[in-house]
Amino acid sequence: MAADVASRLRRQLEAPRFEPAQYVKQLSQQSDGDRDLQEHRHKIQSLADETAQNLKKNVYKNYRQFIETAREISYLESEMYQLSHILTEQKGIMDGLTQMLLTADREQQQGSRQLQPPVGTGGGTSASSLGSSSSSSTTTAAAAATTSSEAFLILPREAEEHKQRTLTTLLEKVEGCQDILQTPGRYLVYNGDLLECDAESAAQIQRVHAFLMNDCLLVAAWLPSRRGAVRYRYDALYPLDSFAVVNVKDNGPMRDMFKILRFPDTRVFQAENAKVKKEWLEILDQTKKNKALTERLEVEKEEAKARLMVAEEEKQQRPLSPKTNPFEDESDPAMELVDLSLEWIQELPEDLDVCIAQRDFEGAVDLLDKLTEYLSGATSQPGVRQLRSRVDQRVRRLTDVLMYELSPGRSLRGGPRATRRAVSQLIRLGQSTKACELFLKNRAAAVQTAIRQLRIEGATLLYIHKLCNIFFTGLLDTAKEFEMDFAGDSGCYSAFVVWSRSATRLFVDAFSKQVFDSKESLSTTAECVEVAKEHCSKLSEIGLDLTFTLQMLLVKDIKAALHSYKGIIMEATKHRNSEEMWRRMNLMTPEALAKLKEEMKASGITNFDQYTGDDCWVNLSYTIVAFTKQLMAFLEEGLKLYFPELHMVLLESLREIILVAVQHVDYSLRCEQDPEKKVFIRENVSFLYETVLPVVEKRFEEGVGTPAKQLQELRNGSRIIRVNPESTNSFV
Numbered sequence: 151m152a153a154d155v156a157s158r159l160r161r162q163l164e165a166p167r168f169e170p171a172q173y174v175k176q177l178s179q180q181s182d183g184d185r186d187l188q189e190h191r192h193k194i195q196s197l198a199d200e201t202a203q204n205l206k207k208n209v210y211k212n213y214r215q216f217i218e219t220a221r222e223i224s225y226l227e228s229e230m231y232q233l234s235h236i237l238t239e240q241k242g243i244m245d246g247l248t249q250m251l252l253t254a255d256r257e258q259q260q261g262s263r264q265l266q267p268p269v270g271t272g273g274g275t276s277a278s279s280l281g282s283s284s285s286s287s288t289t290t291a292a293a294a295a296t297t298s299s300e301a302f303l304i305l306p307r308e309a310e311e312h313k314q315r316t317l318t319t320l321l322e323k324v325e326g327c328q329d330i331l332q333t334p335g336r337y338l339v340y341n342g343d344l345l346e347c348d349a350e351s352a353a354q355i356q357r358v359h360a361f362l363m364n365d366c367l368l369v370a371a372w373l374p375s376r377r378g379a380v381r382y383r384y385d386a387l388y389p390l391d392s393f394a395v396v397n398v399k400d401n402g403p404m405r406d407m408f409k410i411l412r413f414p415d416t417r418v419f420q421a422e423n424a425k426v427k428k429e430w431l432e433i434l435d436q437t438k439k440n441k442a443l444t445e446r447l448e449v450e451k452e453e454a455k456a457r458l459m460v461a462e463e464e465k466q467q468r469p470l471s472p473k474t475n476p477f478e479d480e481s482d483p484a485m486e487l488v489d490l491s492l493e494w495i496q497e498l499p500e501d502l503d504v505c506i507a508q509r510d511f512e513g514a515v516d517l518l519d520k521l522t523e524y525l526s527g528a529t530s531q532p533g534v535r536q537l538r539s540r541v542d543q544r545v546r547r548l549t550d551v552l553m554y555e556l557s558p559g560r561s562l563r564g565g566p567r568a569t570r571r572a573v574s575q576l577i578r579l580g581q582s583t584k585a586c587e588l589f590l591k592n593r594a595a596a597v598q599t600a601i602r603q604l605r606i607e608g609a610t611l612l613y614i615h616k617l618c619n620i621f622f623t624g625l626l627d628t629a630k631e632f633e634m635d636f637a638g639d640s641g642c643y644s645a646f647v648v649w650s651r652s653a654t655r656l657f658v659d660a661f662s663k664q665v666f667d668s669k670e671s672l673s674t675t676a677e678c679v680e681v682a683k684e685h686c687s688k689l690s691e692i693g694l695d696l697t698f699t700l701q702m703l704l705v706k707d708i709k710a711a712l713h714s715y716k717g718i719i720m721e722a723t724k725h726r727n728s729e730e731m732w733r734r735m736n737l738m739t740p741e742a743l744a745k746l747k748e749e750m751k752a753s754g755i756t757n758f759d760q761y762t763g764d765d766c767w768v769n770l771s772y773t774i775v776a777f778t779k780q781l782m783a784f785l786e787e788g789l790k791l792y793f794p795e796l797h798m799v800l801l802e803s804l805r806e807i808i809l810v811a812v813q814h815v816d817y818s819l820r821c822e823q824d825p826e827k828k829v830f831i832r833e834n835v836s837f838l839y840e841t842v843l844p845v846v847e848k849r850f851e852e853g854v855g856t857p858a859k860q861l862q863e864l865r866n867g868s869r870i871i872r873v874n875p876e877s878t879n880s881f882v
Contacts, residue, residue, distance in 0.1 A: 160197060227374075232343070242316055320361065324370045326384035336363050340433045343372075345420040352404045358385065358419070362433060365390055365441055367410075369417075388412060390441050391540075394504045395434050411507035413547050414554075438500070446496045449533045453490060456533070490533050495521070498537075502544040506551055511575045514548050519578070545579065552576050556588035558595035566593060566624075566631035573635045586642040589635070590649040593628045597653050600624060601660050610670055614661065614678040621657045622685040625650065629692050651699050658703040666707040672715040673783070676790035679704065701793045708791050709799050715787075716803040719780050720810050726773045727814040732827045732834075735768040735775060742766065746775070753782035754845045761837060774834045777811050778842050785846055789853035797854065804846065805860050811838060812864070839865060 162168070181187050317338035321327050330336070340362040346355045357372035359382050366389050370382035393412035398404060406427045410417045421427035494501075498517060505514035521541065525534055555572040569589055576585035600620050606613055629646070636642045665678045686700050737743045743766050750758040755778070761769050768775065784807065788800045815835050822828050843865045850858045 156193065156197060159193060163194075163197070238319065239316065242319075317361070317363070321368075324359075324361075324368075324382040324384055325373075327368065327370070327387075330368065330387070333365075336365060338362070339364055339437050340429070342426065342430070343422070344430075347404075347407065347418045347420050349409075349416045349418050352407075352418070354420075358382075360419070360430075362437060364437065367393070367434075390438050391499055392503065394500070394507050395431065395438075396507075397431060411503075413506055413551060416507075442496055442500070446491060449496075449536070450491050452533050453487070457487065490537060495524075495537070499540050499544060502541070502548070506544065506548055509551075511548070511552060511571065514544075515575050515578045518545065549576070549579060549581060549584075552579075552581075553584065553588055556585070556592050558591055566628045569593075570631065570635060577635070577639070582636065582639050582642065586636060586639075586645055589632070590645060593624075594649065594653060594656075597621065597624055598656055601656060604660075606664065610664060610668065610674055611677055611681070613664055614681055617657070617660060617664075618682055618685040621653075622688060625653060626689060626692065629689070629694055633692065647694075650694065650696060654696055654699050655703060658700070662704070662707050666711060672711060672787045675708075675711050676787040679708065680790050701795065705793075705795050708796060712788060712791070712796070712799055712803055715784065716807060719784060719807050722780065723773075723777055723807070723810050723814075726776060727810075730771065730773050730814070730818065732771055732818065732822070732830055734763070734830070735770055735772045737766045737768065739766060743768070749779060753779070753786075754849055755782075755841060757841060761833075769830075769833060770837055771830070771834055773814075774811070774838060778838075781807055781811075781842070781846065782849075785849055789849070792854060797856075801850075801858060801860055804850070804858070805864055808843065808846070808861070808864060 162173075177190060178187070181190070317336070320338065320341060321330060338361060341360060344358050344360050346358050347353060348355055357374075359370045359372060361368040361370070366387055368387050369385045371385045373381060373383055388410065393410050396409040396411055398407040398409055398418065400406070406421045406424055407418055408421075408427060408431060410419065421430060490496075498521060501517060502514050505511070505517065518541070525537075552572045552575055556569055556576075569592055573585045573589050576582070576588075601617070604613070604616060604620060629650075632642075632646050636646075661678070661682060665675055670678075682700065682704075683697065686697050689696055737746060743762065746768070747758055747762070763769050781804075785804065788796075788803070792800060815831060815838065818831050819828065819835070822831060843861065847858050847861050847865070850861065
């Protein structure tokens with residue numbers, strides 16, 4: 151029943167003259183309520199989903215058929231083009247042979263007419279005529295042989311001209327390669343269709359047509375949408391001595407492939423089958439060898455000319471007087487020529503290309519050192535300059551590759567040792583300054599990345615421990631690696647010191663952002679700074695002292711922290727002073743009293759027991775005890791943060807804090823009217839002046855190394871002197 155309803159609804163919606171507005175209007179009039187409309191809407195939605203699913207299936211099916219059809223058309227078009235290309239070549243060969251045979255026949259006929267013997271007037275044949283006929287036949291045979299040999303000697307020139315005509319015909323189908331034909335002596339060796347694939351995923355990128363000429367390789371991209379004379383677009387032109395050919399082993403879908411390695415590009419091409427791939431590899435190798443042989447012959451000709459010129463000059467400059475010493479060597483060692491026709495010298499540029507492509511940097515530099523040593527005494531010899539120019543191009547390419555290996559954009563994993571290979575080869579190439587610069591830039595990027603990747607979690611002190619461990623350990627490893635790589639170049643050490651200071655600045659930025667900007671307590675700040683100083687001191691193992699640099703970068707933030715905490719203590723002291731009742735302190739439990747004694751003893755106040763009473767009483771006010779604890783804590787944390795540039799800041803902060811307490815007790819003595827409270831106040835004054843302040847002065851001198859004269863003057867000059875025991879006045 152439901153299927154019939156759905157089928158009826160589908161036919162109604164698929165009607166040729168279906169009008170949605172009229173259909174909705176009728177449906178609204180016929181429905182009893184909202185429920186009927188909802189049910190009808192649900193049916194239409196189900197029908198729409200089913201239709202969409204069927205449409206997807208049909209589209210997918212047609213799409214696959216379309217892809218298969220397009221692939222078959224592409225294959226068919228490629229085969230047709232190859233057939234057309236073969237027919238064009240065959241036609242060119244036949245035309246060349248026909249022209250050659252016609253030329254040979256024409257020359258032979260002309261020679262026969264010229265050598266024909268004279269005919270006698272009588273009917274008989276004389277001996278002279280016979281001899282003449284014999285001589286004529288011999289001469290004709292010789293002429294024919296000569297003509298035949300000339301025809302065969304002309305054949306290579308005709309073949310080369312045919313290759314050039316074929317190259318012109320093929321390149322007319324390639325856009326943007328008109329300049330290629332302007333090079334004299336260039337002709338086509340081999341050509342064919344290839345598929346270019348991705349070097350990593352082996353995915354097909356595009357169809358190309360490769361033209362191998364006697365001195366270069368042209369790669370043209372296929373234009374499938376063109377149907378005119380032009381079928382390809384110029385893509386790249388590689389000189390034969392600028393790339394290396396590498397065979398790619400068959401592995402799964404990666405079959406019949408070979409690589410063209412030319413820094414910094416690597417292109418992978420796939421042939422139609424294994425036979426075509428083999429032909430490409432063999433012809434490429436043979437063409438490269440032929441080009442190298444041609445260049446070698448040209449160099450040998452120049453060397454021969456140079457030897458003749460040198461010999462002529464020596465002959466002209468040689469004195470005519472006879473030799474006085476028969477054992478004297480006539481040859482001049484300075485004028486000795488080196489042999490540039492050796493196989494390893496001729497193949498050196500290609501060997502350098504292969505080493506660079508295979509990332510064999512050590513092998514490339516070894517070849518360069520070998521060549522430099524071999525040519526050390528032949529700088530002015532003809533042919534050396536050309537060889538040097540070819541090798542210098544490879545040296546620049548090798549230098550660029552090594553510089554790229556040290557660039558900050560490369561992977562920073564492996565630490566400083568990962569850069570040793572590139573740095574050492576750059577130094578061997580005479581680029582020590584550039585190697586130093588790139589090495590330090592690489593390590594700066596590594597430091598910055600390590601700091602950025604450090605997660606900020608947990609307590610601040612834990613983060614600072616991790617930060618110091620990462621930074622100073624990396625700095626120590628970098629220094630050791632730098633000393634190993636640049637041991638023979640002392641001029642680079644100043645650059646390392648400058649770099650170390652800039653790296654320390656990066657560390658201090660991260661340190662300050664976490665410690666000072668987050669408003670941590672002074673005790674936490676002091677512990678963090680102490681950890682940084684401890685790690686920094688380990689650099690002295692290698693003779694690098696960055697303590698002063700670290701202190702100079704932290705001094706501003708530490709000053710601000712000391713002033714901030716000083717203000718907090720002063721405000722808290724003033725607040726307690728405003729509520730001072732001058733009563734003895736009751737700690738309620740023996741445990742609390744014992745804890746207070748331990749705190750005072752740890753602060754350096756060893757005679758605190760004489761200020762305790764019976765049970766849990768302390769014969770001091772709560773204000774003085776709290777002030778003493780805060781003052782001693784500030785002093786200890788300040789000494790942890792101390793360095794010479796903070797001497798006056800710490801001293802003035804202590805003086806201002808103590809002055810608040812001194813002014814308070816002075817004011818209380820002058821204003822208090824109760825005699826018992828006055829006695830209690832004087833006991834607190836005695837504790838402050840005779841116990842606390844001497845301990846502060848002694849601890850400051852122990853931590854700093856110099857006495858605190860300002861604190862001594864404050865204690866001696868502000869001592870409260872009672873003029874009259876019965877008087878309420880006191881003087882400071």
